Amino acid sequence: MLTERQILILKSIIFLYTNYGTPIGSKTLMNEAGLSYSSATIRNEMVHLEVLGFIEKTHSSSGRIPSIKGYRFYVDHLIHPIEIQKKDLITIKKSFSNEFHHLDEIVIQSVELLSQLTSYTAISLGPELKDSRLTGFRLVPLTENKVMVILVTDKGHVENQMFSLPKTIQPKDLEKMVTIFNERLVGHTLIEVFKKLETEIPALINKYAKSAVGISSALDTFILQAGRDQIHVGGKMNMLDYSNGMNVEKFKLIYSLMEDQHDLAHLLTPPQSGIEVKIGQELDDERFEGFSLITASYNVIGYGTGMIALLGPTSMPYSKMISLVDVFRNELSKKVIDYYHTMED
Template sequence: MLTERQISILKSIIHLYTKYGQPVGSKTLIQESKIAASSATIRNEMVHLEEMGFLKKTHSSSGRIPSITGYRYYVDYLVHPHKVDPEDLASIKQALENPFKQIDEIVMTSAEVLSHLTSYTAISLGPEIKDSKLTGFRFVPLNERQLMVILVTDKGHVESQNFTLPQQMNPYELEKVVRLFNEELVGKSLIEVFRSLKTDVPELIRQHIRTAENMIGLFDDLFLKAATDRIHIEGRMNMLDYSNDLNIEQFKSIYSLMDGKHDLPMLLGSKQEGITVQIGKELDNELFEQFSLISAAYEVENLGTGVIALLGPTSMPYSKMISLVGVFQKELSKKLEAYYHDIDDNK
């Protein structure tokens, strides 16, 4: 159990380290804080905080910096909501008031704005659309041998992929595929569609098309993409500004992980209610031991749960960043629900 003086010292060191990015010594603490104690007393308390694991000493300075334990205590017990700057709030609302044609555009915009306002890396995970129903399926010719395959769901999600026709395939066979999909798959949920593509649909396609295997693989990829979480990342390069201790190989590994996106849902963790803060080793990935992740799940009626998250240094100003993520949690949910209701009204 920390004493009031120790709490004041820990809180002040975290604020000063966040502000200046330099280890904090007793002299700086006396000059910059309102702690009523002598320099000797403060030094002794800093030693106690270090022994308890809340502070750590760097090799290059006599000052101390917060440890992961110190940050954890600070976030759990000392952080208070920070009033979001009116200009930032206006920027968020204005960006989300723009007309959008797809859900993905809304989710992507939220990541762009959050990264811009914080200069950190923002990650937005769209709401699950696994219960969406397939409402449209068609081919759009691009040239003699290339087509764009497009599917549309009842939730306004659009997925497309280019496809090169095998030499043996003729337009008549293509028409059969479109007719088959409209008869067998339109109106089903994406999960049911994907299941059908693994069971009865391939055999039906083979009955009509000589070069069926290429098309079956294409449809597998297309529907799997549409039935999985949508992830958008903005501000990857911002990591270079607040990760001075990262070597080039570590940065490449982190950038590659984010570029691939496959492991990011695991990094974000379970979609818990409220706002969660993971610090350093709590992210269960050694690449992110110098980072903190603030994430918030948002609910969208009939669409499921998405996540908006902010990845930054462990020394980020937590009060301000938690409050910003909270605003996005609220505004993103409102915008997506309004978008969904507009789709229903226009049916």
């Protein structure tokens, strides 16, 4: 158990390192943190903190930096939410006061603004759409061998994707396939759609539109994806600013992960409480050594739960960032609920 003096020194080291980004020594603690202890006393306590694993020495300086254990103790026991700046709150509320025509627009706006306000990378996972119904299925010819498929749900969720048609497909079979999809899938919940795509639809396509089997399989995957949670990322390039010393190969690996919804979905595990902080190795991915992830869930009553997250350096100012994420999740929840209510009117 740490003494009050050790706690104060640890808290001061983290505060100063967050602000300066350089190892902190005893003189800096005396001059900048206003600690009323002698330099020798501070040095002795820093040695104890290092032995206990809360701070560590870098090879290039006599100062100390917080360890993962130190940050964990700080986040769990020492920080308190702070009131965000008035100008930031005005910016957030003004942003969410805009008119949105699709749910994705709200989610995208949230991550773009959060990444701008923090200069970190923001990630958002839209609320679940399990009870949504498929209300529209259109196939729009683009060229001789390409079509655009458009799906719409009753919650205003829109998906579109371009497909290349197999050379063997017959126009009449393509028309039959569209008819089957409209007759058997439109009007049903996405859960029902998923089941039908796995059971009766393949048999119907094979029976009445054999040459469309190829494009039908691709469409099956597309429709399944339309009902899953949509992940959006803002500020991916910000990683270059807050990841000093990151080599090009590591940046490429992390950047590619940001493009993969499957990998990101594993990274964004639902927080056990409203807001959760994972630091460094707690992310269970060696690519994120030196990173921290703040994740918050937001409830949309009647429609599911979404998540918003902030990825930044372990040296981030946690109190400020947690407060910002908390405001965002509350504003995002209210805006999504308002959006759904508008859609129902």
